[in-house]
Amino acid sequence: MTFSKHLILSCAATACLAAPALAADAVARLSGPDGAEMGTVTLTQTPQGVLISAEITGLAPGGHGFHIHETGSCAPDFGAAGGHFNPGGKGHGYTEGGAHAGDMPNIFAGDDGKARADVLNAAVSLDQGAAGALFDGDGSAIIVHESPDSYGEDAMAGGRVACGVIESG
Ligand code: ZN
Numbered sequence: 001m002t003f004s005k006h007l008i009l010s011c012a013a014t015a016c017l018a019a020p021a022l023a024a025d026a027v028a029r030l031s032g033p034d035g036a037e038m039g040t041v042t043l044t045q046t047p048q049g050v051l052i053s054a055e056i057t058g059l060a061p062g063g064h065g066f067h068i069h070e071t072g073s074c075a076p077d078f079g080a081a082g083g084h085f086n087p088g089g090k091g092h093g094y095t096e097g098g099a100h101a102g103d104m105p106n107i108f109a110g111d112d113g114k115a116r117a118d119v120l121n122a123a124v125s126l127d128q129g130a131a132g133a134l135f136d137g138d139g140s141a142i143i144v145h146e147s148p149d150s151y152g153e154d155a156m157a158g159g160r161v162a163c164g165v166i167e168s169g
Helices: 001-011 015-020
Strands: 026-031 037-046 048-058 060-063 066-069 108-109 115-121 141-145 160-168
Touching: 015 115, 026 141, 048 108, 048 141, 066 115, 108 115
Parallel strands: none
Antiparallel strands: 026 037, 026 160, 037 048, 048 115, 060 108, 066 141, 141 160
């Protein structure tokens, strides 16, 4: 049983516990408005959608809107990422007319400012040319907002506190 022994040994590190079992296909490295590194979001294509796995630091404690925005740019400021990724022309939120493909559940930071989240987003794809393709002509970005998303027609999530361009890994 050499193989299983190897697995146990290699997973003794705490990093192994946080890592998804699948290899990531894309990554967004987040930074704050001041350029400070704020963690990493990995994206993995699965048959059921894209598994989005976030490890974020430096947040204010509490809930934060966590979205995919329509343009793969965070410069000169996070406004460059544009609005929510919405190739289907839907309304925002978990509403009758929603949702944007880039709408996702809020993430929550502890008192230490760290947030850890896994989200399965079945409305997007890492395959070029597929419905909801994130690697469209101008790419896509992950944005973390100051406040939690209302999940209603008006997101009310406030300013943009972290941004990362989604890059193929
Ligand atoms: Zn939205």
